[in-house]
Amino acid sequence: MSNHALPAFITDEKLVELYKQMWLIRYFDEKVDQFFAKGMIHGTTHLCVGQEATAAGSIAVLQEKDKITSTHRGHGHCIAKGASVDKMMAELFGKVTGYCKGKGGSMHIADVEKGNLGANGIVGGGIPLAVGAALTSRMKNEGYVVLCFFGDGAANEGSFHESLNLASIWDLPVVFICENNQYGMSGSVKDMFNIEHIADRAQAYGIPGKVIDGNDMLEVMNAVYEAVEYARSGKGPVLIEAKTYRWKGHSKSDAKKYRTREEEQEWRKKDPIKRFKEYLMEKGVLTEEKAEQLREEAFREIEDAVAFAEKSPEPSLDTLLEDVYA
Amino acid sequence: MREITYLEAVREAMSQEMRKNQDVYLLGEDIGVYGGAFGVTRGMIEEFGPERVRNTPISEAAIAGAAVGSALTGMRPILELQFSDFITIAMDQLVNQAAKLRYMYGGKGKVPMVVRTPAGSGTGAAAQHSQSLEAWMAHIPGLKVVQPSTAYDAKGLLKAAIDDDNPVIFYEHKLLYKMKSHVPEEPYSIPLGKADMKREGKDVTIVATAMMVHKALEAAKELEKEGIDVEIVDPRTLVPLDEETIVESVKKTGRVVVVHEAVKRGGYGGEIASIIAESEAFDYLDAPIKRLGGLPVPIPYNPNLEKAAVPQVPDIIKAVKETVQFK
Ligand SMILES: Cc1ncc(C[n+]2csc(CCOP(=O)(O)OP(=O)(O)O)c2C)c(N)n1
Numbered sequence: 001m002s003n004h005a006l007p008a009f010i011t012d013e014k015l016v017e018l019y020k021q022m023w024l025i026r027y028f029d030e031k032v033d034q035f036f037a038k039g040m041i042h043g044t045t046h047l048c049v050g051q052e053a054t055a056a057g058s059i060a061v062l063q064e065k066d067k068i069t070s071t072h073r074g075h076g077h078c079i080a081k082g083a084s085v086d087k088m089m090a091e092l093f094g095k096v097t098g099y100c101k102g103k104g105g106s107m108h109i110a111d112v113e114k115g116n117l118g119a120n121g122i123v124g125g126g127i128p129l130a131v132g133a134a135l136t137s138r139m140k141n142e143g144y145v146v147l148c149f150f151g152d153g154a155a156n157e158g159s160f161h162e163s164l165n166l167a168s169i170w171d172l173p174v175v176f177i178c179e180n181n182q183y184g185m186s187g188s189v190k191d192m193f194n195i196e197h198i199a200d201r202a203q204a205y206g207i208p209g210k211v212i213d214g215n216d217m218l219e220v221m222n223a224v225y226e227a228v229e230y231a232r233s234g235k236g237p238v239l240i241e242a243k244t245y246r247w248k249g250h251s252k253s254d255a256k257k258y259r260t261r262e263e264e265q266e267w268r269k270k271d272p273i274k275r276f277k278e279y280l281m282e283k284g285v286l287t288e289e290k291a292e293q294l295r296e297e298a299f300r301e302i303e304d305a306v307a308f309a310e311k312s313p314e315p316s317l318d319t320l321l322e323d324v325y326a
Numbered sequence: 327m328r329e330i331t332y333l334e335a336v337r338e339a340m341s342q343e344m345r346k347n348q349d350v351y352l353l354g355e356d357i358g359v360y361g362g363a364f365g366v367t368r369g370m371i372e373e374f375g376p377e378r379v380r381n382t383p384i385s386e387a388a389i390a391g392a393a394v395g396s397a398l399t400g401m402r403p404i405l406e407l408q409f410s411d412f413i414t415i416a417m418d419q420l421v422n423q424a425a426k427l428r429y430m431y432g433g434k435g436k437v438p439m440v441v442r443t444p445a446g447s448g449t450g451a452a453a454q455h456s457q458s459l460e461a462w463m464a465h466i467p468g469l470k471v472v473q474p475s476t477a478y479d480a481k482g483l484l485k486a487a488i489d490d491d492n493p494v495i496f497y498e499h500k501l502l503y504k505m506k507s508h509v510p511e512e513p514y515s516i517p518l519g520k521a522d523m524k525r526e527g528k529d530v531t532i533v534a535t536a537m538m539v540h541k542a543l544e545a546a547k548e549l550e551k552e553g554i555d556v557e558i559v560d561p562r563t564l565v566p567l568d569e570e571t572i573v574e575s576v577k578k579t580g581r582v583v584v585v586h587e588a589v590k591r592g593g594y595g596g597e598i599a600s601i602i603a604e605s606e607a608f609d610y611l612d613a614p615i616k617r618l619g620g621l622p623v624p625i626p627y628n629p630n631l632e633k634a635a636v637p638q639v640p641d642i643i644k645a646v647k648e649t650v651q652f653k
């Protein structure tokens with residue numbers, strides 16, 4: 001594990017909190033996975049198990065006023081940005097107490113008050129939105145930075161290229177963070193790119209690009225902090241590519257024929273939670289006992305979220321036509 | 327005759343054409359070993375190889391445009407657009423390029439391509455993965471628009487679409503993929519622009535498309551118990567539209583309900599209703615033309631709300647009764 005200097009507000013206590021947050025993200029998605037497997041939740045979902053560090057680490061270094069745009073694989077981003085797991089789970093259950101009153105589901109959870117401008121069902125759909133939000137920050141002098149999440153697959157959409165250029169020529173405060181989990185739905189980065197690093201594309205738009213180990217909490221926090229402060233200072237956008245791996249299939253139904261068991265096993269060894277725990281224990285801020293206690297707390301919070309979701313009411317049919325227009 | 331699913335029928339039509347004609351090839355996202363988001367192309371890369379079953383990056387504008395460019399120069403691409411909602415990203419290439427090139431070039435060149443794309447709600451995939459936007463495409467001169475409702479129709483219409491020298495948007499309904507019907511093994515073609523009478527009746531005509539054909543059939547069964555004899559016309563292709571079959575049916579029954587899943591406002595049902603009103607069938611009408619369509623709302627996630635957003639069997643029954651009882 002790398003050992004950089006962390007921003008001052010990342011105290012030892014905060015680090016320990018983040019450890020628990022990673023478990024909260026993992027257990028949320030593990031739970032959702034079980035429910036989908038049993039056919040208890042409608043629709044589809046995309047799980048970020050194995051990618052907890054990119055969500056938790058990068059959002060940890062933001063200020064409260066900073067905003068994010070998320071993706072279809074967005075539960076982790078949402079939790080890290082301070083969302084209530086109760087309201088998230090309720091949304092997945094299609095309940096009126098959910099973030100979108102049961103109208104959005106997994107792919108559309110947003111928490112605008114907390115600066116989460118939303119997950120997105122359209123690959124690459126959120127990238128231009130992040131640029132626009134950064135434009136507001138600039139024009140209204142609000143001082144916030146937008147952290148824009150997207151996948152490797154999204155980097156082949158036109159919206160990615162157009163957005164990076166636009167943010168670059170306008171020097172907008174946005175940090176593009178590509179969670180390269182090696183695959184789109186099934187397309188391997190090895191087949192879909194003729195370059196080794198997506199971050200190399202930054203050069204084409206005249207902005208800094210950086211490749212990081214997305215399963216290393218410390219490296220994620222450091223790189224994103226540096227990029228966010230660079231963007232905040234008015235120097236323009238940065239592209240970060242975090243190399244990571246999704247442990248589960250792409251979505252609800254996926255035989256994973258496009259990859260090998262061996263590869264999956266290799267990446268499981270790089271479990272970001274385990275690595276962070278080892279770091280914290282080495283640093284002397286976490287004991288085995290405390291770690292276990294935090295993990296259990298996270299587990300219980302997810303169980304409580306399920307109970308909340310289960311006992312919440314369905315939206316009434318009268319709400320169907322509400323909220324189409326402002 | 328053997329029964330196969332709608333999904334298998336689509337795959338069979340493509341495979342049979344690809345065996346026969348080297349110019350026909352497939353491109354799209356995750357259509358390789360993954361077999362496509364809905365499994366339609368499963369096994370095809372194994373048979374035809376990666377040159378002819380081209381697994382693409384997530385780049386709808388580029389792959390749509392590449393299909394157009396290759397069609398213009400002698401290939402016959404079939405583009406699988408993973409969800410029909412993503413046509414928004416491919417739109418410029420389809421609307422400003424594919425649809426118009428031949429005309430703009432004074433009749434030189436042609437764009438023989440098919441865009442196959444799953445549409446419709448009912449899967450819980452919510453607002454960005456459940457739309458029915460076929461009326462947009464039907465509005466564009468130069469494009470043809472097909473909406474098969476059965477496995478039999480899907481196979482025959484897809485062959486006709488592949489054989490056609492024009493860009494054809496071929497809408498597959500997600501909820502129909504698993505539905506079976508009798509399908510001949512040998513290739514056959516159903517001409518574009520030929521409606522199909524899915525049920526004959528004398529009291530009222532329902533013009534229904536895609537999934538709504540099956541809802542209308544269910545409604546007709548219920549209505550039969552009450553002595554109402556429903557005729558169901560499935561246009562199968564919106565462009566070209568078989569106006570004659572629709573008009574003749576309405577002349578016979580004197581009453582008509584038009585139903586589609588797409589949002590009613592600006593939906594293709596308005597076009598069908600207008601065609602009837604402008605035709606000689608107008609004089610035969612004993613009741614106002616009734617239109618049923620989706621409510622003016624993005625498709626919600628919650629299953630009850632999702633169902634309520636688009637016409638269901640009871641809505642069709644109610645509309646038919648109102649039409650039949652109109653004095
Ligand atoms: C415009 C668009 N094209 C295709 C899809 C279907 N789709 C959903 S997720 C996905 C893969 C996205 O890959 P990536 O950006 O790497 O994100 P990951 O799923 O790996 O997190 C695809 C193809 C979509 N939702 N939107």
Ligand SMILES: [Mg+2]
Nearest residue numbers: 151152183184
């Ligand atoms: Mg990916």
